Amino acid sequence: MTGRKNNRIKGHVDALATGFKYLAEPNRMTLNYPDESMNLKDNYRGFFAVKDKTCIGCSLCEIVCPPKAISMLDLTDAGGKKKKRPMIDWGLCIFCYFCVDICPTDAFQTSQVHDKAFYSETEYQTVHGEPMQYPYDYSKRPDYKEIYESFHDVAPDDPSAGSKKVVPKFDKKRGIKYEHPGQP
Amino acid sequence: MIQILSLLMSVSLVSFIEYILPPILYIIVFPGLIVVLLMLFFMIWLERKVAAKTQLRFGPLYVSKRFGGVIQTVADLIRFSFQEFIIPAGADVFAYIQAPGLLMAFGLLPLIFIPVGPYYANIFPANYSLLIVVPLIIITPIYVILLGWASDNKFSFVGSMREAFLVISYEIPLILSILSMILLYGSVNAINGVSFQIGRGIPGIVLNPIAAFLFLVVMIRTTGRFPFEISEAESEVVMGPYTEYSALFFGIGMSLPYIELYSFSLLFSVLFLGGWWPIVPSAAAASGVVGGLLLPGLVVFIKALIVMAFLVFLRAVYPRYRIDQAITVGWDQAVYLGFAAVALSMALVWSGLV
Amino acid sequence: MSAPQDRTATANLTYDELAGLKADRELVLLIGPAHPGSGHMKIKVWMDGDIIQRVDPDIGFVHRTTEKLSENRLYIKAIPIVERVMLPDTINANLAYVIALERLLGIEPTPRAQYLRTLTSEINRITSHLYGIGLYGIFLGSSTVYMWAFADREPLIDLIEEISGARITYSYIIPGGVRWDLPAGFKERAETVLQYMEARLKDYGKIWVRNPVVMDRTEGVGVVSKSDAIRLGITGPNLRASGVDYDTRRAKPYAAYPNLDFEVPTFSEGDCYARLLQRVEEIEQSIRIIRQVLKDIPDGRIISDDIYSKMNPLQKRMYEMKHRVMFPAYMASMRPAAGRSTASVEAGRGEIFFYLVSNGDKVPFRFRWVTPSFLNLPFFTHVMVGQHLADLPAIYGSSDYFPPEADR
Amino acid sequence: MGGGADGVAYFGNLETVSKKAVSFLKKQGYVKSMINWGDKFSLWPVHLMTSCCGTEFAAASGPRFDLERLGFLPFGGPRQTNLIVIEGTTTLKMARSVRIVWEQMPAPKWVIAMGACAMDGGIFYDSYNTVPAKDIVPIDIFLAGCPPRPEALARAVVMLQESIVKNRPPAADIQVTAAPATPGPKDVVEAVSK
Known part of the structure; x- marks a missing residue:
């Protein structure tokens, strides 16, 4: 492929023939997204939530979070004991999973949900209601207890849940093809 | 008023079919406005779809899933029609507004002079059809230049300068290519050209392949297909x-290359692909609307469609040439090829082979 | 507009007056930053007719202050930052930073981790080159090559996604090793993808590399001679396409490269076509390296004992079960001893150079890095002069310049 | 049709006449739904690479995700397009271009803020040289991730299409975002509802 001498006519014929080859035998690898969606691998880094029971409030996730998307809340549980719990701002999160990996008790509930979009800031800043301030703006921090109650242990809702799930498979000829797990 | 009514009543149904309907059909339906519009929608969709197919993907689909998104262009047109129309501050307003309209008008004009059936001679003077079509085709890009000039944008300016250079450099090959066919057919009447091909049983592309190839290259250049998509790069x-055109005016401007493509393809199928062969209407049928106009027209249209499909497919294969390379080809190799085509025609005629 | 119409009027003009006339004819084009052929930068072009007289690239549209940010954050937090700068080529940025950090910390990664780093780095090199080839297609007007290149990135991206759990921003390499081990059956799947890639490269040759129009556009355009290439300090494939046999993987070996057998392709012509061929050849070499890595990869831990010993029992159990490295709390409180370190890595576009200074604090005292695109910037302003306007995208595209990488 | 003072012919005041005509037409229900249908399947994003999410934007128009299926065709000039996808971080220098391009685009126009950097700043939240996208232009859809997967961009487009069909006006019509002379991270957004 690396030589420079080229027969021009052969070059044109080759180019047109290759074009025709792919036109006649389309080798598509398109995922019909809103109708189909991919089953991602288990270790895919998607949206996540906190398991309230497992969390010990050690603040390591807050310390290691590169974009400071996690800020610890001061809450009181049913028994009146003080506890700290992490709060995640999706407007900052970069899904590096440093928080998930550094957690000494494995208290993060991970998911493969990756395709969330929001109409307004209020939707993403807590996912459930009241907007959260910037994590470094601690002066204006409201009481997040209620928000947190609705947030932890809840797996993020998957926008593409209703679509047909397909599994991508490698193929020698087509690169990627999709298989429907439900079908034989 | 009464006089007009009585005049209308005196026109019988037969004369209506014979004299009034065909020109209307010709201008409005085929190859006129309605087919142009449908062709436009179809061709732009086909271009995107063919490119997408070669590129391992689907192309426009969700607008009408069952039919492969064939009405995608309609959606684009509706969106363009109701968008804000912006006139740039520095633009020459009068020229800026009128240029797309003139462009459209001059782009459509050649269609009238391309015969798509033997019946054509009854309606329009066909004797000089090829002589009229050539200047009409060549004059259209002047309005493209006006478009760029009026916009007051440096990129538009550079683009229209490129268009001007390319038009000039590909005029001579176009004229030489058509001239060689005129010499071969011995007439500037395209209908005679078709009857020549039908009479000999050989299409023009076999008689003079050099002229056909040259015409194809000029066609690719003039309609801005790849690899000569240089002025819009x-x-x-x-x-x-x-660049500066928005809303409907952009739609009108961008449809011009496709209208040109259409008229060029019709001309190509008339000149080189045997016109309405294999349908050869008898003398009686040739003066009828169906036998003389619609059926031959359909055949010419299908041939033109295949040519157009090939040209839009080139987008999937080629990148674009540089302007100076394209100009060099136009003034150098293409002109030699043109002379060769003329010489071939002369040789064929003088040797009496055809 | 004030140019004299009379031909005799110019006959007696002085040189300066003629120069003024010339300035009147000069066209200044501002290409970018919202121009389809510019990327994230503005190129100011002075033209006389269709010939470029002078080029002034205006960079800094994507300057995101990574060095200053990293100097105010924990060492571990710089990993995502350096990745964001080189998005088509994240593993190599990540690797370069982590090597510099490991030298500060005095940690040595395990052999298996070294091989995994090489593996992901080479897969990433292919995707990076395909990205460059695809965008070059857009610059020259061939949408097919763009689509094909982006299609063929996908299987390779899926391969790394299996290992690292992300599409582009892997954050895969950490001090002491890597974060995930190879999943089961990875070798077979990788082999399938490599065979697919090899078959596709033949079709690329027919429709793109050997296409006469492409050869017309690129041959003899934007020629950088060997001496110019060295003088301008350009790096990576662009340097090797000018005939300089320099590759960081050879010159300053790192990761598993000393154990591997591969060639460094070079071309002597130094024009746009040579730079295109250079990338295609390097893809072939990368395929060869990946095969060797998959064959020779040793068994063992993917994280060094220094880090493993700092994990708590739950994290150790997680590692044994899932082959996934959990971070000990040490990761958030690394305090390298005072000192300085450097690292060089051959990324897709050339050599990344890192310079870290620690004063024993938990944030770097000085964080400095040089990215390949910034080094490649001078060369296209150098060669564009005297070329046609249409050659500007041809040269720009052939250099595979990625503005966020240059602006840091 | 009147004659101008300096030999220029006018078709009335073109701008007011066309605006009146369009607003009349838009009040008709069937016309409105037709326009919505056209807008829904003809979202053309302008070529404006603000940052590194451009790689995933490019992958989204690539064959595997192929957003052209949804009528989403990336296009060169701003005059012919109706959508901006802000791809990641906007620096102070780029913010001006974003605003200029947004103002160059014809009227019904939408903006997608792609990625964490365009939402709240992402990993560059405290950089001295970046601006949140919402301080520059009014934004219709926010898209999480760094960078978001191409599917997520497809999700944003689908959500935008839904909102168009539901007659939700573009954010450009609801908010009036004053263009900051030198936009900075701390510039206050003045969102004025109609």
């Missing part, structure tokens, strides 16, 4: 002359 001059 997106990565160099954004959209060339059309």
Whole structure:
């Protein structure tokens, strides 16, 4: 492929023939997204939530979070004991999973949900209601207890849940093809 | 008023079918406005779809899933029609507004002079059809230049300059190519050309392949297909002359290359692909609307469609040439090829082989 | 507009007056930053007719202050930052930073981790080159090559996604090793993808590399001679396409490269076509390296004992079960001893150079890095003069310049 | 049709006449739904690479995700397009271009803020040289991730299409975002509802 001498006519014929080859035998690898969606691998880094029971409030996730998307809340549980719990701002999160990996008790509930979009800031800043301030703006921090109650242990809702799930498979000829797990 | 009514009543149904309906059919339906519009929608969709197929993907689909997104262009047109129309502050307003309209008008004009059936001679003077079509085709790009000039944008300016250079350099090959066919057919009447091909049983592309190839190259250049999509080159001059145009005016401007493509393809199928062969209407049928106009027209249209499909497919294969390379080809190799085509025609005629 | 119409009027003009006339004819084009052929930068072009007289690239549209940000954050937090700068080529940025950090910390990664780093780095090199080839297609007007290149990135991206759990921003390499081990059956799947890639390269040759129009556009355009290439300090494939046999993987070996057998292709012409061929050849070499890595990869831990010993029992159990490295709390409180370190890595576009200074604090005292695109910037302003306007995208595209990488 | 003072012919005041005509037409229900249908399947994003999410934007128009299926065709010039996808971080220098391009685009126009950097700043939240996208232009859809997967961009487009069909006006019509002379991270957004 690396030589420079080229027969021009052969070059044109080759180019047109290759074009025709792919036109006649389309080798598509398109995922019909809103109708189909991919089953991602288990270790895919998607949206996540906190398991309230497992969390010990050690603040390591807050310390290691590169974009400071996690800020610890001061809450009181049913028994009146003080506890700290992490709060995640999706407007900052970069899904590096440093928080998930550094957690000494494995208290993060991970998911493969990756395709969330929001109409307004209020939707993403807590996912459930009241907007959260910037994590470094601690002066204006409201009481997040209620928000947190609705947030932890809840797996993020998957926008593409209703679509047909397909599994991508490698193929020698087509690169990627999709298989429907439900079908034989 | 009464006189007009009585005049209308005196026109019988037969004369209506014979004299009034065909020109209307010809201008409005085929190859006129309605077919142009449908062809436009279809061709732009086909271009995107063919490119997408070669590129391992689907192309426009969700607008009508069952039919492969065939009405995608309609959606684009509706969106363009109701968008804000912006006139740039520095533009020459009068020229800026009128240029797309004139462009459209001059782009459509050649269609009248391309015979798509033997019946054509009854309606329009066909004796000089080829002599009229050539200047009409050549004059259209002047309005592309006007488009770029009026926009007051440097990229439009560069784009229209490119268009001007290319038009001039590909005029002579076009004229030489058509001239060689005129010499071969011994007539500037395209209907005679078709009857020549039908009479000999050999299409023009076999008789003079050099002229056919040259005409194809000029066609690719004039309609801005790849690899000669130079005046609109997106990565160099954004959209060339059309950069500043928005809303419906952009739609009108961008449809011009496809209208040109259509008229060129009709001309190509008449000149080189045997016109309405294999349908050869008898003398009686040739003066009828169906036998003389619609059926031959359909055949010419299908041939033109195949040519157009090939040309839009080139987008999937080629990148674009540089302007100076394209100009060099136009003034150098293409002109030699043109002379060769003329010489071949002369040789054929003088040797009496055809 | 004030140019004299009379031909005799110019006959007696002085040189300066003629120069003024010339300035009147000069066209200044501002290409970018919202121009389809510019990327994230503005190129100011002075033209006389269609010939470029002068080029002034205006960079800094994507300057995101990574060095200053990293100097105010924990060492571990710089990993995502350096990745964001080189998005088509994240593993190599990540690797370069982590090597510099490991030298500060005095940690040595395990052999298996070294091989995994090489593996992901080479897969990433292919995707990076395909990205460059695809965008070059757009610059020259061939949407097919763009689509094909982006299609063929996908299987390779899926391969790394299996290992690292992300599409582009892997954050895969950490001090002491890597974060995930190879999943089961990875070798077979990788082999399938490599065979697919090899078959596709033949079709690329027919429709793109050997296409006469492409050869017309690129041959003899934007020629950088060997001496110019060295003088301008350009790096990576662009340097090797000018005939300089320099590759960081050879010159300053790192990761598993000393154990591997591969060639460094070079071309002597130094024009746009040579730079295109250079990338295609390097893809072939990368395929060869990946095969060797998959064959020779040793068994063992993917994280060094220094880090493993700092994990708590739950994290150790997680590692044994899932082959996934959990971070000990040490990761958030690394305090390298005072000192300085450097690292060089051959990324897709050339050599990344890192310079870290620690004063024993938990944030770097000085964080400095040089990215390949910034080094490649001078060369296209150098060669564009005297070329046609249409050659600007041809040269720009052939240099595979990625503005966020240059602006840091 | 009147004659101008300096030999220029006018078709009335073109701008007011066309605006009146369009607003009349838009009040008709069937016309409105037709326009919505056209807008829904003809979202053309302008070529404006603000940052590194551009790689995933490019992958989204690539064959595997192929957003052209949804009528989403990336296009060169701003005059012919109706959508901006802000791809990641906007620096102070780029913010001006974003605003200029947004103002160059014809009227019904939408903006997608792609990625964490365009939402709240992402990993560059405290950089001295970046601006949140919402301080520059009014934004219709926010898209999480760094960078978001191409599917997520497809999700944003689908959500935008839904909102168009539901007659939700573009954010450009609801908010009036004053263009900051030198936009900075701390510039206050003045969102004025109609």
